[in-house]
Amino acid sequence: MDFAYTDKVNALRERLLAFMDEHIYPHEETYHQQINGAADRWQPVPIIEQLKPVARAAGLWNLFLPQSSHGAGLTNLEYAPLAEIMGRVQWCSEVFNCSAPDTGNMETIERYGSAEHKERWLKPLLAGEIRSCFSMTEPEVASSDATNIQTSIMRDGDHYVINGRKWWSSGAGDPRCAIFIVMGKSDPHNPDKYRQQSMILVPRDTPGLTIKRMLPVFGYDDAPHGHGEILFENVRVPASNILLGEGRGFEIAQGRLGPGRIHHCMRTIGLAERALEKMCQRVTQRIAFGRPLAEQGVIIERIANARIMIDQSRLQVLHAAWKMDTVGNKEARREIAAIKVGVPNMACQVIDWALQAHGGGGVTSDFGIARMYATARTMRIVDGPDEVHRFQLGRLELAKYRPARPNA
Structure with missing residues (x-):
């Protein structure tokens, strides 16, 4: 297995990173002002609607659909680093028409819907019209x-x-x-x-x-x-x-939730990276007991552990994506279960350390850390709680040691 990014992915990464620098990060405060100051908060956010045609014109649209003429033609492995970048800002995936639950629903209709379903629902979803x-x-x-x-x-x-x-x-x-x-x-x-x-x-x-x-x-x-x-x-x-047909719902659920789970994990790694950045920036600026927090041993250790944990999780996600691409979602269920448990737990810990480094500011909305934690903690429940995935993973592991015949 080779997790080196292809030239195609590197080109998309460069364009996406440039888009984030030019259009997303400078408008984070704009987004919060618009959503919090709106007379009706249950209406589309203007900055997101403003940026959608810009992203589409930049060729950064519907990147998520693997092996489809409607998307960018990326595999799960190729999409992973792009989803991570989008995950750094919690609201920005919609700008690229790559946000949940639309991504999973589009994949579902693409895989299991009729021609009529695709014309009536998939087409406007892909266009970002609904x-x-x-x-x-x-x-x-x-x-x-x-x-x-x-x-x-x-x-x-x-x-x-x-x-x-x-x-x-x-x-x-x-x-x-x-x-x-x-x-x-x-x-x-x-x-x-x-x-x-x-x-x-x-x-x-x-x-x-x-x-x-x-x-x-x-x-x-x-x-x-x-x-x-x-x-x-x-x-x-x-x-x-x-x-697909009566009685096929469980089958569809497994097909839908596999990609959905890995997309959540990809974005969550981006969230953890952003939290670590915020932590590093904060501790270099704060003085406690006569020296910057960045010189305190416990802070240095947490930063080191955060880097180790994020990099481990990223490699695990890339491996799961590669497995999905090469042998299919069903055969990759072990790897999907592992990342669905591991990545949100990793993010919860990294974000918690970032929150602690921000002191009282960490639990306010001023730095975005509290919202990050709420998102990461919720990921331990959505698309199946930790306990279910651990149970499945443990059974799959034990199955390797069971005899082929009951009395063997």
Whole structure:
């Protein structure tokens, strides 16, 4: 395996880094002023809308889609360093049409949707004209076990009728959100518990779909994106809206969440790098007990450990991306599980050290560290909690030592 960046990736990295320097970092304060000062915070942020055509003109658009004519034609391995750069500023992935949950939803429709689905939904998503929502988690059950999901998707002639309650439906708050991908049970009595679920496309304006509230994350509402609690009451959609076929929902979920998990990890490494930079800048400027914090042994040790941990995590993510590209998402599930646990935990520790180095300022919104920590800590739950991935990883490891036959 060779993780050296290709000439194509290096060229894209240079353009992306230049774009960040010219258009993103100088507008971080602009973004916060616009989102916090808006009369209606649940509307598109002007600076993001202003920068989208600039990014598209620069050829930095839809970089995430692997092996697709609609994207940049990058593999997961090639996309990884670009996602890391975008992850350094939490809001900027949308500028490049590379933000969740749209990336995962576009991949889902690209892989599993019909020609009609692609024309009606994928095309405007790729153009950045609409946004989308992924609706899987439910408040009444432990959704870390997807077989627990209770929302019903029942066939009624030429339609499916959907009933249930979802929450943490990311993207639901955006007024441009036009389409929901909803997972539920279409065959609850199937003896194969992995064939009970289906995924279906539900237009936002369908009668019976009600957004009850937006859920805060450590006090942040993530406007205008938002994480909704959604009620589906006798929501009727055409039978043709089913993705891939009845009973294929679990299969789609595994195909969708693999890339989604690695994209989260890529961006989270960028977040950790930014936190380390902020920490290093802070400790060179602050004096305590007669000398800069940067000369204190505990600070030096933390900086060294942060560098080791970030570099280890990056190599692990690159390895997982390479494995996905070479043998497929299913065969790379061990590596995906490992990074989904390791990277957010690494970021939580690095950001915590950065927060501590900022003192009282670290827990305010002045330096952005508290928001970074909230994001990193949430990553330990989204797309499957640590415990589920550790359980899967441990079982896969133990399987190498089990005898081929029970009595062997």
